[in-house]
Amino acid sequence: MAIRPLPVLLLVLALPAAACTAEGRAASSPASPGAGPPAPAGVVSEKEAQTVLDQWENARAAAVRNGGTDWSPAEAGMAAEITTAQSKVNKMIGESVGGTREPIVKPRFAIPAKVSGEPWFMADFARNGSSTRYQGIYRKTPAGWRLVAMSVTAGESRPPAVARDRNGLATAVAADDGDGLIASPRRIAQAHARVAGTLGEDRDVRRLFATDSHARRDADALRDQRAQLARGRWTTTVRAEVAPEIYALRTAGGALVWYGLRTRQTFTARPGSTQTLGFKEAETAALSHGKRFTREAVHTSAALYLAVVPRSPGLVRVPTAWHTEVAVTGS
DSSP states (O other): OOOOOOOOOOEEEEOOSSOOOOOOOOOOOOOOTTOOOOOOOOSSOHHHHHHHHHHHHHHHHHHHHTTSSOOTTTBOHHHHHHHHHHHHHHHHHTOOSSOOOOOEEEEEEEOBSOOSSSOEEEEEEEETTOOOEEEEEEEEETTEEEEEEEEEEOGGGOOOOBOOOTTSOBOBOOTTOOTTBSSOHHHHHHHHHHHHHTTTOOHHHHTTBOTTSHHHHHHHHHHHHHHHHHHTTEEEEEEEEEOSOOEEEEBSSSEEEEEEEEEEEEEEEOTTOOOEEEEOSHHHHHHTTTOOBSSEEEEEEEEEEEEEEOBTTSOBEEEEEEEEEEEEEEO
16 A cells, blocks of 8 residues: 555646546453452454554555555455555556555554444554654454555644543544534535535535645645636536545544545536647556547546544644545546
């Protein structure tokens, strides 16, 4: 798995040259006189969480050695979707698969006391020789523990610490629980999708986010791109969908939320357009095989985001995105 920053999609219009067609619980023994109740346990112990992290790292390394063709022993859900697509693109452009191979150092775990559904927890760690930190969400699946979400943070993008109770346990936030927050985790993910789909022109949802968040900056870039393409008589439509899995942990007064978006951008030539459309950025150029489109082009991508949610009425920051190109098709 390699983390790639969210790029600005580079498109170029040109006059036509050649047109493209293309369970019973055991009874507990009586407590001894004077003994207090046992400390509450989390969904896993810290030792178990470390074992999960080690197993994931070994599975990830094995997937890299095998050329990145099968990430299922290491990842699931949107994390596996992104890594698989990214591995494919990396091969097409001649880049290595899997990113850094430096060992994990300084792991810290945020283990919820309880969660809805299958157990999950967050591991925050660095790689040897780097100050960058990774926040991985690991969930128990029918096939075992798998990475299901990831964020990468450094410097100003580093999120606030997860809040812990007196037993050292974190508090998971349900997707529809907006208690004390500007919005629930699901509402934040949906608002981000709405900002993307309207290119930031829906002010009611846009104003949930800080000006430097990915939600607003990416929408601004798409809006500028739309204006550029409009001069060549091409229209732009964007559709963004929220992935089903949303994970959130309480901070002091706020929350950290991990969620995914699948985005589809459709570019359509208006009647009378004499310009073709092509992709200049390395990944999308490779996925389009260098073709130029005369009628329509469809670009799909996927990304996992980390949102830093303050207590109400503060604004949501979205400081990081794990993004990959998925496909470019058209005619």
